Amino acid sequence: MSAMLEVRDLEVAYGKIVAVKKISFSVEQGQVVSLIGTNGAGKTTTLRTISGLLRPTSGEILFQGERIEQVAAHDIVARGLAHSPEGRRIFPRLSVEENLMLGAFARKDPSGVRTDLDAAYDLFPILGERRKQPAGTFSGGEQQMLAMGRAMMSRPKLLMLDEPSMGLSPIMMKRIMSTVTELQRQGTTILLVEQNAQAALKRADYGYVLEVGKIVLSGSGSDLLVNDSVRKAYLGED
Numbered sequence: 001m002s003a004m005l006e007v008r009d010l011e012v013a014y015g016k017i018v019a020v021k022k023i024s025f026s027v028e029q030g031q032v033v034s035l036i037g038t039n040g041a042g043k044t045t046t047l048r049t050i051s052g053l054l055r056p057t058s059g060e061i062l063f064q065g066e067r068i069e070q071v072a073a074h075d076i077v078a079r080g081l082a083h084s085p086e087g088r089r090i091f092p093r094l095s096v097e098e099n100l101m102l103g104a105f106a107r108k109d110p111s112g113v114r115t116d117l118d119a120a121y122d123l124f125p126i127l128g129e130r131r132k133q134p135a136g137t138f139s140g141g142e143q144q145m146l147a148m149g150r151a152m153m154s155r156p157k158l159l160m161l162d163e164p165s166m167g168l169s170p171i172m173m174k175r176i177m178s179t180v181t182e183l184q185r186q187g188t189t190i191l192l193v194e195q196n197a198q199a200a201l202k203r204a205d206y207g208y209v210l211e212v213g214k215i216v217l218s219g220s221g222s223d224l225l226v227n228d229s230v231r232k233a234y235l236g237e238d
């Protein structure tokens with residue numbers, strides 16, 4: 001069986017700056033795969049390229065066996081690949097429900113939107129309680145819930161999360177990360193990008209370490225967590 005997502009020799013540049021240097025990795029159906037790395041390693045660039053927001057200079061991206069590296073971003077969402085972006089990008093003046101509805105825009109068949117709103121409110125009850133409230137009044141953690149809920153509104157097969165733990169309190173981070181496990185249990189495949197290696201690897205079936213645009217290490221989440229160089233570089237241990 002082929003992987004749900006396969007990235008082959010992907011290279012992405014901003015003018016002369018090559019941010020992603022021929023990386024290859026894959027995500028199997030049902031897995032949580034983590035891509036970890038420090039600031040500027042190329043994580044966001046990789047996700048934006050998979051989403052169709054950036055075009056690679058070379059390489060291939062296959063989603064469910066089909067090439068997508070030249071497919072329009074809205075079409076990629078419609079095929080079942082959703083992206084919860086870095087910084088959340090929610091619309092502060094719109095209500096929670098209006099923000100969630102924006103996640104359903106690529107839907108060819110609008111029936112079922114109500115069911116999906118209810119599923120988002122089940123996942124994050126606070127969103128349901130405050131469905132009419134402007135999203136700009138939310139805390140960082142609540143905005144992260146909204147960003148994840150919005151991405152789930154397109155009923156993705158694969159959900160890509162860009163640094164969901166960024167700026168969150170430990171307790172809120174735990175809440176967000178346990179939702180990752182819950183979404184996996186419900187059948188969603190997840191590609192999780194994180195600077196927080198500990199949180200991301202703990203939940204990952206498999207992980208890749210990205211350094212200045214290159215994958216330098218890969219392995220099961222549990223193997224990477226005990227790997228010496230990961231512990232030194234990402235977990236702050238001597």
Ligand SMILES: Nc1ncnc2c1ncn2[C@@H]1O[C@H](COP(=O)(O)OP(=O)(O)OP(=O)(O)O)[C@@H](O)[C@H]1O
Nearest residue numbers: 014017019037038039040041042043044045046086
């Ligand atoms: N719009 C841009 N124009 C030029 N260079 C960029 C642009 N966006 C990112 N870069 C550069 O590309 C490299 C990779 O950046 P990227 O944002 O993908 O890294 P990252 O691993 O996601 O880091 P962060 O966690 O800080 O977002 C960095 O050197 C960055 O400065």
